[in-house]
Amino acid sequence: MAGIGSRARAAARILANTPAAAKEAGLKAAAGAIRAEAGEILDANAQDVAAARASGMGASMLDRLTLTPERLEAAARGVEEIAELPDPVGKVTERWERPNGLVLERVRTPLGVVGVIYESRPNVTADAGGLCLKAGNAVILRGGSDSFYSSRAIHAAMVRGLTAAGLPADAIQLVPTRDRAAVGEMLAGLGGNVDVIVPRGGKSLVARVQSEARVPVFAHLEGLVHVYVDKGADLDKALTIVRNAKLRRTSICGAAETLLIDRAGAGTFLAPLVTMLLDAGCEVRGDADVQAVDPRVLPATEEDWRTEYLDAVIAAKVVDGLAAAIDHIETHGSHHTDAIITEDQAAADTFLAEVDSAIVVHNASTQFADGGEFGFGGEIGIATGRMHARGPVGAEQLTSFKYRVRGTGQIRP
Template sequence: MTMTATQTCEAAAAAATAVAALSTRQKDLVLLDMAAAIEQHRDAILEANRQDVAEARRTGVSATLVDRLTLTDRRMAGLAATIRTVVALPDPVGQVTGGWTRPNGLLIERVREPLGVVAVIYEARPNVTAEVAALCLKSGNCAVLRGSSIAAATNRAIMTALDTAIALHPAVPAAAVQLVEDPSRASATELMRAKGLVDLLVPRGGPALIESVERDATVPTVIDGAGNCHLYIDASADRDMATAVTINAKTSRPSVCNAIETLLVHRELVTDWLPGVLDELNAAGVEIRGSAEVCDAWPKALAATEEDWDTEYLDLVLAVRVVDDVDAAIGHIRRHGTANAEGIVARDIDVARRFARLVDSGSVFVNASPRYSDGGEFGYGVEIGVSTQKLHVRGPMGLEALTTVKNVVWGSGQTRTVA
């Protein structure tokens, strides 16, 4: 009998202590077997994915979602490789992040420990099933995974592989990693309201999911929000670098949240740089929606509306605006950005430092493509999501983001005297 989302959370909460007690070696051995199981079940997973992709296309799902859903040979190989990367990372559990001795002789240590039960609601991306399972287990947490109906067959096939690996290790509870089989809105709402059972909920999806979590969740959440990312090209920028970064940031994979959606250009570049880069973007299939000055400089551009500055296209569409200086760029980003990833190309170090200091974002890139906003690229192995809020973590979320800090106080019989 299929368990409800609440029953799944109850099983995870019951298993949390046993999972938290696992040694680094025990966790790593399970993860290595998970990677091997993914490879052994490769054909079954790919066949399930073909079924999901075919159904998605038949029902008219957008090309963006189909891209996120599809497991290519390269992405399939990446699932096992990612898990092995997590194995190689330091175990955060038990790390002492600080310590000091008080005048009364008490030794105070700040020690990392697991959160407990981490639930993730995600849309389309079946790779999340394996990646979150690996991150949660390595950090000593139980994982409750609730994918969407569009990827149901693929998620089940991946979960079957993970279950076979967990079953090889008697010390690891079967409830350490679980997939919520019900992809309905009701099951998502159950996770949002599983207070006392779920210690952290991470929603990875579109605006409707995020709005639902912000409205209905009673459990702690970290929002993996929209990626309305910007790139500002300063007057001091190296022109060739600016072109290369802009093209990469928009066209390398436009369907992901770290692709730029708006290009901000210093007005000194309108004549001698902007038309050329827009020609290159257009040749790559990018539709340009520009401010009045952009349309004057490059007549192929469509006139941008106010809505364009707030839109995460996730497609080959780019809004372009001319600004007076770095402060105007910062002001635009503060009004329209989503605190995901922002970038600047500039040779003037003072301009670059001002941008990096004042832009309100989880990640800021100086003379590099914001497409690097990724847990794997940051050395986290993989990410559970990209936090667009400030508490308790910000930016790409790796192993440390799935832990909390406990104060452990060591004494030698001290007793407190009340004044």
């Protein structure tokens, strides 16, 4: 493992000064190699799937683990799309001149070495590896032990592509062991050779990484997403947005988990929203006001205001106006994504200013919390920390910066 860290650092130094065109060509070659070696990759995946099935893995986990020719083609195409993103490195984001004539520039640089720890989905190997490299970083991937052979085959193909295009083989490394101690070593930073860790997986993985890592972590533990329907809302918009925010996909971090309804608008909004959700097959757990609407509503407990269901279940509550809604969100939320539905611009502005979440939304679905939907061309995850990356983490968010100071002989008085 120590060798992996120092090789990644050496590769990072090369990648930091690799021109955009060379990174683009390398990623396209890696995508081509995934296509060319699809047979070997699918064979390796069949081996993982057979072992997982024999060990009794459940159906949804098996589905995540399984590669098909279509899924592998999508992974290759994803790497090509990353290749075609604008290169974030070297971009001057600010430039100013001092009275003494010094010209200062703030310029984007790679972060260095990114460690990615993920679970069963083997296509993360292609996706995370590609995005980190696009931003000029070396990456150390630690895949799930269930997808060991699949990740190894995808990684081998990508490295053949990268090296054929002249990039260092150590640009994307895969931890070559299933030994769980390797994760601990990555979290400790491999002797200063890991600059940031990105966990990709369930809550228990993220919780472990956040509590043990000795280097910065880009992640969110949960998406306890709220939609607040203000008294100034438009009913049709509220119905459409709440339905989409909760039910379009219930398993993603941007899915709504709590519905807050303004008491002053409850006569208009409460019954239609609750009935719509129930009729659409969503379990509703409500306070006394919400329970009064329909006998199908179950009573909510204190626990429900803090639960990320990731399922067709929603907690619903009537609140005493905007301030109470913000207070509820600040007390119970996870600072991920929260939305207000209203036609009252002043109420929207207050909500957007005072809710302290990575993404705050007015009159749109919370399921837009996604790097692709933001126009970032992909993401390695969504972060809720307040340092550095926050919100969707795309190629640009995988960079750091430095200051360039250009003088003509200035000295400090």
